[in-house]
Amino acid sequence: MASRKKDGKGSKRRRKVLPGNWSVYQRAGDGRWVAKFKVEETGRYKELYAQSEDEAYEKLQQALFEQKQGVLATGPKQTVGKYLTQWLEEVHKPTLRPSSYARYHGLLKNHILPALGHIQLQKLTAQQIQTFYTRKLEEGQSASSVTSMHKVIHNALANAVRWRLVTHNVSEHVTVPKETARRVQPLSIEQIQKFLQAIQGDRLEAFFILALTTGMRHGELLALHWSDFNFQEMSVAVQRNVNYLADANGVCHFVEGEPKTKRSKRKILLTRFAVDALKEHKTRQLQERLRAGDTWEERGLVFCTRVGGYLLKPTVIAHFYSLLKKAELPKVHIHDLRHGVATLLLSLGIHPRLVQEILGHENIDTTMSTYSHILPTMQAEVAEKLNTLFEGLI
Template structure:
């Protein structure tokens, strides 16, 4: 390509004979003249930002995927954003969730609209319609977060002047009611889990608060028996229509080291001994993958087996039917109620920030405050 100056403007001659690129007087603006003689403009805070947008447009034009203003539908844009922009930056499970959410609740209603003509009223009406159809406020708020990300990208590409989601009112969020087990219930569950094939998994879930996918992805090399520590390095995720696959932990803080109490160490040692026996019995079909919780062939347990085993154990222990994830809440609630600092609990759980820990377990904090003030009162009385 060569730059040619003409009448205070800069023209760019390129290999694409079907259009010309013009950089206007301001270095923050560049435009492309397309085959239909319509002009597409790119704006930015700096010349570098504009050139980046231009580079993307040239690639799309070469591939035949560059769509301009009035011709581009909402469905065309969201397909481009999801497949070409967002997919490479998220876990497969997150991509699938976004894809299903858009396919089921957004594109059938608004996909045929021209992107530039979509308004906040369209989005607001969509949310009202979905609420009437029985979609939960929680799901609508998640859909809103997805739309906001996509429209942010449209603004960066100068397709839209501003993010229309910023002008939409969201339904009041339903606060999920957690059902953590009490200390007595945890002890009851652990007692019933003794000698169960998944005893070690249930012990780890209740004393470390690890996520289900993190537990299933544990490998023996992640356990340091000399130091009594466990390293969370990965997670196993369930992708619809596919086998379980390894993925990065849910958050950047998901990679973490957790100190293991003797109860957990003993359970793991017993589990390893039983696994070695199974391995010898199925030597012909065993495939070494180093998973701690695996089938008689060495492959990781499927989620369905884990959940069914958990429900059976709850029934055996005469405990209320709770979610597997509530064992994570049980561990956190117990730690906080025992006076553990929220920052420590955050690190154990792998939350991205302490605010998340405080928000989720705010119901525990008032009792912590009462205990703290009681201790302060006793200390002052002793001094006097």
């Protein structure tokens, strides 16, 4: 064993037994052991703390090995919260659509940072992440939501490894809850009739009629401008989506961005039923504008607040649920109105490729996999038509 020598400050320092600029010594103040070595990449010294001499040597040898392999964490110490915020704003945001950024921002602000933000990045463990996921599930978050949180954490830590802030991605060692597909519950023809009766005269009647007849997404409907409509041609151009972020003071900032996919930018022909509803809606909106006077915010929005501003998605969803209750209908998801359009079109024998274009799906596989539950009925109709054909040939 190497001999000890005093360093002049009352601490005991070990002689070198491995090549390189390093030392191991015990601090006089608290008795902790320190492994100190020079980081080749920065030229600065890094200290590792341990409870025993053997542990200090183990940490030192591991650090020197990682440095040799090029995987040593050399970045500054910081919390998970500070790093994740920087990663999202400076690294990931430029690559995201506004809707995706809004979702990531919400997951960080409402879930990840309150639970893990205070932990030192280099001390974050797989066990802490696993406990976080378990707690979220117990709080009532869906497996899909927790999986989204995992994607944020995993992508951010993968970047931290590239930046040499941590040696490895600890989120790779956790178990992610298995997602189960949400059961689609499109309204039947009879239920649609009841719903239409319940929304007659409602200030968002045209919103729901468009949802029922075009299959547009919630965010696409809220981003519609009057200039998107061609009433002579009876069509609407879907060109944007809208999302919002709430700042630290709870103030919402709305952002218009590109629709979900490239094919989401599309033109949809309207029914006369929808056009009539839109014209009535425009008349009602002009009356609201007159009542609002100077408080009106002119944005050219089709569906807006009583002073012309953007509508919040949660506000529209809550109103939708109240209308379902009024119609004595089951509480379905607002997105099921879109599913209902696709289900109805496919059941009427409309070609899936055309349904794909109307819904704005990126590819036909998405359309067919989402609405595969309709295929057995369609196959039965095909079999019946074939029976009729061949029986006529005999």
